[in-house]
Amino acid sequence: MLGGMADQGEPIRSYIQPADGRLGILMPGLGAVATTLIAGVEAVKKDLARPIGSLTQMGSIRLGKRTENRVPRIRDFVPLASLDDIVFGGWDVYADNVYEAACNARVLDQPLLDAVKPELEAIRPMTAVFDRTYVSNLDGSNVKQAAGKAALADAVAEDIRRFRSDNDCARIVVVWCASTEKYIERSAVHATLAAFEQGLRDDDPAISPSMIYAYAAIRMGIPFINGAPNLTCDIPALIELARETSTPIGGKDFKTGQTLMKTILAPGLQARALGIKGWFSSNILGNRDGFVLDHPDNFRTKEVSKLSVLKDILHPEQNPELYGDLCHKVSINYYPPHGDNKESWDNIDIFGWLGYPMQIKINFLCRDSILAAPVVLDLALFVDLAKRAGMTGIQEWLSFYFKSPQTAPGLRPEHDIFKQLVKLQNTLRHMMGEDLITHLGLDYYQDLVEAL
Numbered sequence: 472m473l474g475g476m477a478d479q480g481e482p483i484r485s486y487i488q489p490a491d492g493r494l495g496i497l498m499p500g501l502g503a504v505a506t507t508l509i510a511g512v513e514a515v516k517k518d519l520a521r522p523i524g525s526l527t528q529m530g531s532i533r534l535g536k537r538t539e540n541r542v543p544r545i546r547d548f549v550p551l552a553s554l555d556d557i558v559f560g561g562w563d564v565y566a567d568n569v570y571e572a573a574c575n576a577r578v579l580d581q582p583l584l585d586a587v588k589p590e591l592e593a594i595r596p597m598t599a600v601f602d603r604t605y606v607s608n609l610d611g612s613n614v615k616q617a618a619g620k621a622a623l624a625d626a627v628a629e630d631i632r633r634f635r636s637d638n639d640c641a642r643i644v645v646v647w648c649a650s651t652e653k654y655i656e657r658s659a660v661h662a663t664l665a666a667f668e669q670g671l672r673d674d675d676p677a678i679s680p681s682m683i684y685a686y687a688a689i690r691m692g693i694p695f696i697n698g699a700p701n702l703t704c705d706i707p708a709l710i711e712l713a714r715e716t717s718t719p720i721g722g723k724d725f726k727t728g729q730t731l732m733k734t735i736l737a738p739g740l741q742a743r744a745l746g747i748k749g750w751f752s753s754n755i756l757g758n759r760d761g762f763v764l765d766h767p768d769n770f771r772t773k774e775v776s777k778l779s780v781l782k783d784i785l786h787p788e789q790n791p792e793l794y795g796d797l798c799h800k801v802s803i804n805y806y807p808p809h810g811d812n813k814e815s816w817d818n819i820d821i822f823g824w825l826g827y828p829m830q831i832k833i834n835f836l837c838r839d840s841i842l843a844a845p846v847v848l849d850l851a852l853f854v855d856l857a858k859r860a861g862m863t864g865i866q867e868w869l870s871f872y873f874k875s876p877q878t879a880p881g882l883r884p885e886h887d888i889f890k891q892l893v894k895l896q897n898t899l900r901h902m903m904g905e906d907l908i909t910h911l912g913l914d915y916y917q918d919l920v921e922a923l
């Protein structure tokens with residue numbers, strides 16, 4: 472194995488399975504993010520809109536030297552599933568079909584939703600694995616009644632098998648788009664697969680619904696991505712299971728909005744050796760996600776995910792003069808009038824030459840699900856590619872998309888979005904047998920200058 476890739480001594484390109492047949496994208500949680508993704512893909516397929524923000528659909532990648540002028544679209548470079556071959560499905564604690572759920576989410580305009588109404592109405596959520604212990608602000612009735620956590624995992628596996636056969640899918644991926652669960656620390660029941668399976672039989676409270684979905688999928692060799700900050704598959708037991716079943720996994724917490732801005736700006740300030748004394752971040756959010764995060768247990772999970780970012784970019788211990796006193800605060804305020812249109816305020820206290828202070832203020836009027844939908848699409852397509860390329864376990868090259876990237880034990884996550892992009896692009900080049908790009912260029916630069 473080479474960094475989670477099967478090392479067969481030949482370019483990965485030569486043994487990537489083709490993206491033939493239909494790809495089922497199953498999502499626990501058919502709320503604002505999932506319905507914005509589904510409606511968006513259906514609208515793109517009808518040529519009603521463009522998939523802006525999706526690297527797989529709109530992004531390109533440079534190959535070889537700058538002088539070669541080879542810059543294909545990513546989707547033309549690596550063998551990804553086509554949007555026409557995608558079938559969506561999922562689970563939710565509310566029984567609304569995807570059209571109803573998308574209307575309730577109030578992210579997309581009604582004329583756009585109506586243009587894809589039949590496609591959306593056809594998708595009805597399967598009954599959820601749900602327990603209010605983990606998300607106390609919700610109370611739906613579309614919930615499985617199986618006796619115990621082991622039986623619930625079997626029921627999810629049965630759902631997946633049925634969906635695959637009813638929709639004639641060649642492959643399935645699962646992406647967690649459900650609410651953020653309450654904060655859970657890693658404990659003994661998460662430490663090994665044997666302990667976890669015993670915990671399922673014992674209904675251990677440290678096993679949350681998201682872990683049950685993840686276990687069911689990974690046991691079947693189905694790639695699993697976690698878009699919320701819950702632990703979910705970021706526990707040794709499920710990493711072990713992913714290794715045993717040769718399954719790619721990834722998480723946690725889609726990187727959108729304020730954290731996206733942070734991981735764009737902080738590396739820039741650090742690159743110029745500017746100091747940062749404080750970073751105060753507040754958010755006003757009025758959708759169901761904001762309602763769930765209004766509960767302190769659920770906010771704690773999000774807070775841990777959001778707070779780790781700056782330390783991991785700035786490394787205060789390596790540069791105490793610039794970042795040793797950094798004060799980083801994050802808050803989320805549930806404010807219904809804003810709906811899905813999140814407003815974030817950042818006040819950044821920086822200092823420059825001779826310690827002179829300066830301030831940066833950012834007021835980002837974003838749309839949470841508009842930023843998240845293309846991230847879900849890219850993750851689903853890339854993790855399906857990873858599976859077909861024989862890449863197993865934690866897919867760190869997908870860190871680009873996460874607020875709190877899952878890494879191999881003992882490794883610090885990389886949060887700098889530019890390093891994350893280089894890693895993602897180099898992974899694609901490596902898969903396809905292209906030279907990795909170091910941006911050195913000295914090998915051909917001098918020839919170019921002399922030729923002038």
Ligand SMILES: NC(=O)c1ccc[n+]([C@@H]2O[C@H](COP(=O)([O-])OP(=O)(O)OC[C@H]3O[C@@H](n4cnc5c(N)ncnc54)[C@H](O)[C@@H]3O)[C@@H](O)[C@H]2O)c1
Nearest residue numbers: 500502503504563599648649650651699725727759760839
């Ligand atoms: N929108 C973003 O920018 C963004 C960014 C990072 C992470 N996230 C995370 O993505 C997730 C989805 O966000 P959203 O805005 O769509 O939230 P949402 O509240 O609109 O949708 C979540 C859905 O999950 C359902 N649900 C809850 N528990 C479930 C379970 N156990 N099984 C099945 N369904 C369940 C809820 O009923 C709800 O419909 C949240 O965890 C959020 O924190 C969103």
